[in-house]
Amino acid sequence: xxxxxxxxxxxxxxxxxxxxxxxxxxxxxxxxxxxxxxxxxxxxxxxxxxxxxxxxxxxxxxxxxxxxxxxxxxxxxxxxxxxxxxxxxxxxxxxxxxxxxxxxxxxxxxxxxxxxxxxxxxxxxxxxxxxxxxxxxxxxxxxxxxxxxxxxxxxxxxxxxxxxxxxxxxxxxxxxxxxxxxxxxxxxxxxxxxxxxxxxxxxxxxxxxxxxxxxxxxxxxxxxxxxxxxxxxxxxxxxxxxxxxxxxxxxxxxxxxxxxxxxxxxxxxxxxxxxxxxxxxxxxxxxxxxxxxxxxxxxxxxxxxxx
Amino acid sequence: xxxxxxxxxxxxxxxxxxxxxxxxxxxxxxxxxxxxxxxxxxxxxxxxxxxxxxxxxxxxxxxxxxxxxxxxxxxxxxxxxxxxxxxxxxxxxxxxxxxxxxxxxxxxxxxxxxxxxxxxxxxxxxxxxxxxxxxxxxxxxxxxxxxxxxxxxxxxxxxxxxxxxxxxxxxxxxxxxxxxxxxxxxxxxxxxxxxxxxxxxxxxxxxxxxxxxxxxxxxxxxxxxxxxxxxxxxxxxxxxxxxxxxxxxxxxxxxxxxxxxxxxxxxxxxxxxxxxxxxxxxxxxxxxxxxxxxxxxxxxxxxxxxxxxxxxxxxxxxxxxxxxxxxxxxxxxxxxxxxxxxxxxxxxxxxxxxxxxxxxxxxxxxxxxxxxxxxxxxxxxxxxxxxxxxxxxxxxxxxxxxxxxxxxxxxxxxx
Numbered sequence: 001x002x003x004x005x006x007x008x009x010x011x012x013x014x015x016x017x018x019x020x021x022x023x024x025x026x027x028x029x030x031x032x033x034x035x036x037x038x039x040x041x042x043x044x045x046x047x048x049x050x051x052x053x054x055x056x057x058x059x060x061x062x063x064x065x066x067x068x069x070x071x072x073x074x075x076x077x078x079x080x081x082x083x084x085x086x087x088x089x090x091x092x093x094x095x096x097x098x099x100x101x102x103x104x105x106x107x108x109x110x111x112x113x114x115x116x117x118x119x120x121x122x123x124x125x126x127x128x129x130x131x132x133x134x135x136x137x138x139x140x141x142x143x144x145x146x147x148x149x150x151x152x153x154x155x156x157x158x159x160x161x162x163x164x165x166x167x168x169x170x171x172x173x174x175x176x177x178x179x180x181x182x183x184x185x186x187x188x189x190x191x192x193x194x195x196x197x198x199x200x201x202x203x204x205x206x207x208x209x210x211x212x213x214x215x216x217x218x219x220x221x222x223x224x225x226x227x228x229x230x231x232x233x234x235x236x237x238x239x240x241x242x243x244x245x246x247x248x249x250x251x252x253x254x255x256x257x258x259x260x261x262x263x264x265x266x267x268x269x270x271x272x273x274x275x276x277x278x279x280x281x282x283x284x285x286x287x288x289x290x291x292x293x294x295x296x297x298x299x300x301x302x303x304x305x306x307x
Numbered sequence: 308x309x310x311x312x313x314x315x316x317x318x319x320x321x322x323x324x325x326x327x328x329x330x331x332x333x334x335x336x337x338x339x340x341x342x343x344x345x346x347x348x349x350x351x352x353x354x355x356x357x358x359x360x361x362x363x364x365x366x367x368x369x370x371x372x373x374x375x376x377x378x379x380x381x382x383x384x385x386x387x388x389x390x391x392x393x394x395x396x397x398x399x400x401x402x403x404x405x406x407x408x409x410x411x412x413x414x415x416x417x418x419x420x421x422x423x424x425x426x427x428x429x430x431x432x433x434x435x436x437x438x439x440x441x442x443x444x445x446x447x448x449x450x451x452x453x454x455x456x457x458x459x460x461x462x463x464x465x466x467x468x469x470x471x472x473x474x475x476x477x478x479x480x481x482x483x484x485x486x487x488x489x490x491x492x493x494x495x496x497x498x499x500x501x502x503x504x505x506x507x508x509x510x511x512x513x514x515x516x517x518x519x520x521x522x523x524x525x526x527x528x529x530x531x532x533x534x535x536x537x538x539x540x541x542x543x544x545x546x547x548x549x550x551x552x553x554x555x556x557x558x559x560x561x562x563x564x565x566x567x568x569x570x571x572x573x574x575x576x577x578x579x580x581x582x583x584x585x586x587x588x589x590x591x592x593x594x595x596x597x598x599x600x601x602x603x604x605x606x607x608x609x610x611x612x613x614x615x616x617x618x619x620x621x622x623x624x625x626x627x628x629x630x631x632x633x634x635x636x637x638x639x640x641x642x643x644x645x646x647x648x649x650x651x652x653x654x655x656x657x658x659x660x661x662x663x664x665x666x667x668x669x670x671x672x673x674x675x676x677x678x679x680x681x682x683x684x685x686x687x688x689x690x691x692x693x694x695x696x697x698x699x700x701x702x703x704x705x706x707x708x709x710x711x712x713x714x715x716x717x718x719x720x721x722x
Contacts, residue, residue, distance in 0.1 A: 034433075037354070037355060037432070037433040038355060038433040038436065044433070044436045045436060045439075048433075048435060048436040048439075051430040051431065051435075052430075052431065052432070052433060055430065055431030055432075056431075081347055083346065083347035083348070083354065084346055084347020084348025084350075084353055084354060084489060085347070085348055085353065085485070085486070085489060086347050086348065086486070086489065086490075086505060087486065090505075091505060091506070094504075094505060094506070095506070150536060153536075153537070153540045154540070157540055157541075157543070157544045158540055158543040158544055161544055161545065164544070164546060165537060165540035165541050165543075165544050165546070166532060166537045166540065166541055167507070167530065168507075252533070252534050252537075253534055253536070253537060254537065255530075255531075255532045255533070255534065255537050257504075257506045257507050261506060261533075262506065264533070265344075265345070265506070265533070
C-alpha cells in the first residue's frame with residue numbers, strides 16, 4: 001500500500017509540475033502586462049514600461065520567474081496580483097470556498113435527482129417511464145450549460161423575480177447555479193445509476209431479499225442501492241474534476257466569486273501570478289480527488305493496489 | 308477611417324422610476340451600480356482603469372474637478388495661475404478640508420501625493436508616465452503650492468482632475484501597510500469606502516463633511532459584474548439601478564429598450580474609435596492610400612447598422628468634447644470612385660493586402676469587428692483587401708518589433 005501511495009503521489013507532483021510549467025509559459029506568450037496596465041496612459045515611454053516590468057519581476061528570465069513561483073508554492077506564497085498587488089493567496093482563500101460550495105451543491109442536486117430517476121428507470125426497464133427518463137437524460141446531455149443558465153435567469157429572475165440573477169449570498173443564490181451544473185451532471189448520472197442498478201437487481205441476494213417478503217422500497221434502497229454505491233461513489237468522485245472545469249463558465253454567467261471568475265479575469269488582465277495560482281489549485285484539487293478515489297479503490301480491491 | 312464612436316456606448320441604463328433629471332434634491336437611499344471590473348487596488352497610483360476611476364472619483368478629490376460637461380472647475384484648489392511661461396502652476400488650496408480619517412488637507416498633502424507618484428513607489432505603477440512633466444512640487448505656504456514643470460503642458464490641468472493626481476493623506480499612507488492602504492482608500496471625496504470585497508463589490512457611505520456639501524445619496528454600492536447578460540438581468544430584476552459602461556454591448560440595446568422599467572441614457576463622450584494608420588511604412592505611408600481607405604468605408608452604414616446609431620462621424624482623433632477639436636474640419640466623404648482614383652494615383656493595385664490589428668477588448672469593438680466584417684473588409688474591388696487580426700489589447704505588445712510593419716490598427720482613444 002505504501003509503495004502504491006508513493007507512486008501515486010510522485011505522479012501527482014509530476015502532473016502539477018507539467019501543468020504549471022505549461023500554463024506559466026503559455027500565458028507569457030500572450031502579451032505584456034506592463035503595456036496592459038498602462039493602456040489608458042497617454043505617453044508611456046520604454047523607460048516607464050521597463051520600470052513596471054522591473055517592479056513585477058518580469059525582467060527575470062522565464063526559468064527564474066518559474067523557479068520563484070515553485071519556491072513560493074512550498075511556503076504557500078503565490079506572490080501578488082499584477083492588478084493592484086493584492087496577495088494571491090488571499091484571493092484564492094476567498095475564491096476556493098466559493099467554488100467548492102458551488103461544486104458540492106451541484107453534486108448534491110445531481111445525486112438527488114439521478115438516484116431516484118435511475119432506480120425508477122432500472123425497475124421499469126423497457127417501459128414508458130424508462131424511455132422517457134432516457135430521452136430526458138439525452139436532452140440534458142445535449143444542453144449547453146450556459147444556455148440553460150441564461151434561460152433560468154430569464155424565467156426566475158427577470159420574469160418571476162423569485163431568485164437573484166447573480167452573486168453569492170444566501171440559499172436562494174445557490175439554486176440556479178447549482179441546478180444548472182447539477183442538471184448537466186444528472187444526464188450522465190441517471191444512466192450510470194440505471195446500469196449499476198440493473199446489474200445489482202439481477203443478483204441472487206436481491207432475489208433472496210424479495211423472497212423474504214421485504215417491501216420493494218426496502219429491497220431497492222436498503223439492499224440494491226447500497227451494493228451499487230461503490231462504483232457510483234467512485235464515479236461521482238471522478239466527476240468532481242470535470243465539474244471544476246465546467247464551473248468557469250457557470251461562475252461567469254452567475255458572477256460567482258470563485259476560482260473560475262478569478263481565472264477569467266486573470267487571463268483577460270494578463271495577471272500571471274493569479275492565473276498560475278488558480279491553475280495550480282485546480283489541478284491539485286483534481287489530482288487530490290482522483291488520488292482519494294484511487295486509494296479508496298485500492299482499499300476495496302487488493303488487485304488494484306498491486307498493479 | 309474615423310468612426311466617431313461617440314455617444315459612449317450607452318453610458319448608462321437607468322431605472323426609469325428614478326431618472327436623474329427628476330430625482331428629488333435630497334434623495335436619500337442607496338444607489339446600486341454594476342461595474343464590469345475590480346481594479347484590485349484603490350491606490351491612485353496603482354491602476355489605469357476606467358472602472359477604478361468611476362468608483363474612486365467619489366472617494367478622492369483632485370486639485371481640480373472635471374464634471375459631466377468635461378469642464379474643469381475648482382476641486383481641492385480654489386484657483387490657480389500659470390507662471391514662468393507655463394513652467395510653473397501656482398495653486399491656492401481650499402482651507403478647512405479634512406480627509407475621511409480626520410487628517411487635514413494642506414500643501415503638505417499635495418506635495419506628498421506628487422512626490423510619491425513621481426518617486427520610487429510611483430515607478431512601479433502605470434500612472435507616473437502621465438505626470439512625468441512635473442519636475443517637483445514646492446510648498447509656498449500651508450495653502451499654496453507650486454507645480455514646477457520641465458516644460459509647459461497644456462493638458463496637465465485636465466490630468467490633475469483624476470487618476471494618479473488624486474490627493475492622498477500623508478500620515479495614513481505612511482503609517483499603514485501598503486496592502487491595507489490599497490484595500491482601504493481614504494480621500495477627501497464626497498463618499499468614504501466602508502467595505503471592499505475583492506471581485507464582489509464595494510460599499511460607499513456619504514461623507515457628510517465634504518467641502519462641497521453632504522452628498523444627496525446616503526450610500527452607493529458597486530457590484531463587479533463582468534458578463535453583460537448578467538448585468539442586464541440584474542437590472543431587469545431590479546437589483547441594480549445603473550449599469551455603467553463599457554459593460555453593455557450595443558446588441559443588447561433592444562432588450563433594454565423593450566423593458567418599460569428600464570431606460571437608456573446616451574451621453575456624448577470623448578471616446579473615439581478609429582483606424583490608425585502606419586504613416587511610416589508600407590502602402591499606408593502614402594497619404595492618398597490612407598484617404599482612399601477612409602473614403603471607401605461607408606462609416607454611416609457602420610454607425611447605423613452596427614452601432615445602433617449611437618455614434619457620430621468625426622474628422623480627426625478629436626471628438627467635439629475633446630481638447631483640440633476643430634469644428635471646421637469635415638469628415639472625408641464616402642466616395643468609392645474617388646477612392647479608386649486615389650489608389651490608382653498612388654500605384655496601389657486593388658486587392659493589395661492590408662493587415663489590421665484590433666486592439667482592445669471592449670464590447671463596442673466586439674460589435675464593430677464581429678458584426679461588420681463586410682463593411683470592414685471594404686467592398687469588393689475598391690480598396691486593398693484587408694485581413695483583420697483581432698486580439699486582446701496587450702497582444703500587440705509582445706510583438707513590438709513587427710508592430711512597425713502593421714499597416715493599420717483599429718483602436719480606442721479616451722480623451
